[in-house]
Amino acid sequence: MSEPIIDVRDLHVVLGANPVLRGVDLTVRQGEIVAVAGENGTGKSTLLRCLAGLRPPTSGEVSVFGTPPSDDAAFWRAVALVAAEPAWYPGLTVHEHVELIRVTHEPVDDAWPDVAQVLERCGLTERADAVPLTLSTGQRQRLCLASALVRPSRLLLLDEPEHGLDTAFRTRLAGILTEYARSGGTVVMASHDPGLIEATGARHTVLSSGRLAAGATR
């Protein structure tokens, strides 16, 4: 069996005086989609930040691609994170934001989707010439997703990717994620949407009392 993309052992994170993660174990292999559910404040974002190298463990081990995640350019070339909304550059349109990301990453091959195709997949064609701050909440979330999908990556870390999205686009997103995994990518997402989790065929886990357990299959 292949080496895991993500290997988390006995991860503890204390924030302030709050023991948020209390012995999380997680192994994720290439091509898997793993969904982390759980009530507000149980530590899903904290876990994703640990996987992204943005939050150091209090104790325990986190390995991504065989080494502790490091917040450097080489790591971020392989990892695309969709979490808190980024600061948009006010002078660039939707199309220009996505294009900027595409031109600064090496395209994998000629078959790699171009900016227009990614905007189409993310339902942003009609808003391509708008500036992000004039978009709706859901449209800005689509732009976050488009920015992650226009560039090559091996691992997608998504914190509540359903944020602001309508039902139809959540269904489309499930298809996008399934295709990403089928082509060899790996996805870990925190989500409050059982429909999205089910539609992606994700391995469903639940974070509760600082630990990760298998989620109920519906």
Ligand SMILES: Nc1ncnc2c1ncn2[C@@H]1O[C@H](COP(=O)(O)OP(=O)(O)OP(=O)(O)O)[C@@H](O)[C@H]1O
């Ligand atoms: N910098 C911090 N200092 C102290 N406590 C923090 C800090 N950041 C987060 N927390 C606490 O850690 C806990 C986990 O937060 P986290 O954002 O990881 O939860 P979550 O499961 O992603 O929640 P939600 O579903 O609401 O997004 C919460 O109780 C939160 O208040």
